[in-house]
Amino acid sequence: MQKADIIKIVSILAFIVLAPVLGGLLEGIDRKISARMQRRVGPKITQPFYDVLKLFNKEYISVNKKQLFLLLSHIFFVVFAGGLFFGGYDMLMVFLSLSTASIFMILAASSTHTAYTGVGTVRELVQMMCCEPAELLVAVGFYLASAVGGIHYASLGLANDPSFMVKDLINVDKPAIMYMPGFFIAFVFILTIKFRKSPFDLSTSHHAHQEVVKGLTAEFSGGAYAITEIAEWYEEVMLLGVVALFFVTNNPISYIWAALAVIIVFFLEILIDNTSARVKWDLMFKASWGVILACAGTNLLVLEILPQVLRH
Amino acid sequence: MKSFHKSPWLLHYDASSCNGCDIEVLACTMPRYDVERFGIINTGNPMHADIFCVTGGVNEQNAPVVKQIYDQIPEPKVVVAVGTCACTGGVFKECYNILGGVDKVIPVDIYVPGCAARPESIIDGVVKALALYQEKHDKMVKEGRGLPEGE
Numbered sequence: 117m118q119k120a121d122i123i124k125i126v127s128i129l130a131f132i133v134l135a136p137v138l139g140g141l142l143e144g145i146d147r148k149i150s151a152r153m154q155r156r157v158g159p160k161i162t163q164p165f166y167d168v169l170k171l172f173n174k175e176y177i178s179v180n181k182k183q184l185f186l187l188l189s190h191i192f193f194v195v196f197a198g199g200l201f202f203g204g205y206d207m208l209m210v211f212l213s214l215s216t217a218s219i220f221m222i223l224a225a226s227s228t229h230t231a232y233t234g235v236g237t238v239r240e241l242v243q244m245m246c247c248e249p250a251e252l253l254v255a256v257g258f259y260l261a262s263a264v265g266g267i268h269y270a271s272l273g274l275a276n277d278p279s280f281m282v283k284d285l286i287n288v289d290k291p292a293i294m295y296m297p298g299f300f301i302a303f304v305f306i307l308t309i310k311f312r313k314s315p316f317d318l319s320t321s322h323h324a325h326q327e328v329v330k331g332l333t334a335e336f337s338g339g340a341y342a343i344t345e346i347a348e349w350y351e352e353v354m355l356l357g358v359v360a361l362f363f364v365t366n367n368p369i370s371y372i373w374a375a376l377a378v379i380i381v382f383f384l385e386i387l388i389d390n391t392s393a394r395v396k397w398d399l400m401f402k403a404s405w406g407v408i409l410a411c412a413g414t415n416l417l418v419l420e421i422l423p424q425v426l427r428h
Numbered sequence: 429m430k431s432f433h434k435s436p437w438l439l440h441y442d443a444s445s446c447n448g449c450d451i452e453v454l455a456c457t458m459p460r461y462d463v464e465r466f467g468i469i470n471t472g473n474p475m476h477a478d479i480f481c482v483t484g485g486v487n488e489q490n491a492p493v494v495k496q497i498y499d500q501i502p503e504p505k506v507v508v509a510v511g512t513c514a515c516t517g518g519v520f521k522e523c524y525n526i527l528g529g530v531d532k533v534i535p536v537d538i539y540v541p542g543c544a545a546r547p548e549s550i551i552d553g554v555v556k557a558l559a560l561y562q563e564k565h566d567k568m569v570k571e572g573r574g575l576p577e578g579e
């Protein structure tokens with residue numbers, strides 16, 4: 117086996133094993149900071165693990181036996197997407213697997229046919245409509261940015277072929293954020309939706325928020341809810357990984373900048389969560405599409421034109 | 429395992445309280461008492477709840493509601509009656525529509541007296557409920573319940 121293959125396998129395994137630990141701790145930190153912002157003491161940062169352990173030991177009640185299978189498919193595809201990402205595979209595949217995972221989540225929730233999950237699933241679909249374009253555009257943005265970088269450095273013999281592969285995207289000379297700040301803004305914007313943070317926690321919410329009786333997750337009891345939580349931790353780590361990808365270059369020092377950026381974005385999400393009130397779905401829809409078009413769209417245009425300008 | 433009493437999620441239901449006890453239940457989650465430091469979350473969903481906090485006596489109309497919510501909470505579960513009304517019917521006991529305390533409809537484990545019950549005593553009642561929760565959980569594990577069918 118080659119060295120690259122070993123690194124690939126190790127990072128995928130590390131993701132599968134460490135992501136739930138990291139994700140759980142992140143949620144614990146999130147709850148602690150939120151509590152401090154509200155002048156409360158807050159729970160221990162290991163609290164999410166206690167919650168999940170407890171949930172696994174509760175009785176499992178469901179009106180539809182398929183629910184558990186659908187939920188397991190959901191977590192499988194989330195882990196699959198994360199594995200692809202940390203294994204250095206195709207960005208498009210990563211985001212498509214993530215969408216597949218969301219579809220399984222929606223199927224699992226709607227399999228019980230109750231009023232609250234009904235409202236929750238419809239809202240989740242709207243949330244997907246808000247997030248999906250940004251995710252795909254970000255993948256395209258990375259592709260184009262690697263191409264621009266290639267042309268720019270062609271004279272120095274450092275040319276990169278444009279690529280969707282994460283393993284190529286971390287091997288660039290200049291951080292992607294230089295070419296795609298607009299994409300970055302759009303991505304951070306939809307992270308608020310993805311992390312189910314206020315003002316966009318419409319389909320289901322966290323901590324003590326009680327929107328539509330937890331909406332999407334209302335009918336998940338015991339272990340089923342624990343699986344949802346763990347899947348969320350995986351997803352959170354993966355998405356923060358994408359944030360880091362904006363800053364990573366072939367220079368090892370860039371990893372420090374990436375970590376710093378992740379911490380800042382994470383803190384920003386908590387701040388937004390605690391300082392804003394939940395909005396209606398149509399406002400969320402307009403706001404996210406507005407931001408995506410204005411930031412990511414403009415950026416895309418520039419990236420498309422820039423190579424031609426540089427060539428002439 | 430010892431960790432279960434560290435994460436009790438409450439479901440608060442107002443049967444026919446005067447709202448005095450409800451305000452005290454909510455006061456527990458405010459910065460002064462902050463029950464979240466014990467991992468307690470006030471959830472709105474019976475499917476996620478462990479401890480059922482009922483305030484006020486049960487009346488003719490909501491007796492089936494209380495029963496249904498109780499049935500929707502997965503095992504193990506503990507019921508806490510908060511306030512004198514929830515314990516016995518209290519000042520509303522003689523009303524034509526009041527059936528009496530919560531224990532007229534569902535089995536109650538912990539009674540927290542007081543009109544209104546103080547946040548301190550509510551927290552005390554919940555902590556007592558935790559011990560009972562652990563006990564019920566251990567019993568459930570012994571009987572091998574809790575896993576989905578066929579696993």
Ligand code: SF4
Pocket residue numbers: 444445446447448449483484510511512513514518519542543544545
């Ligand atoms: S016990 Fe007192 S405060 Fe509580 S619901 Fe009854 S009358 Fe109101």
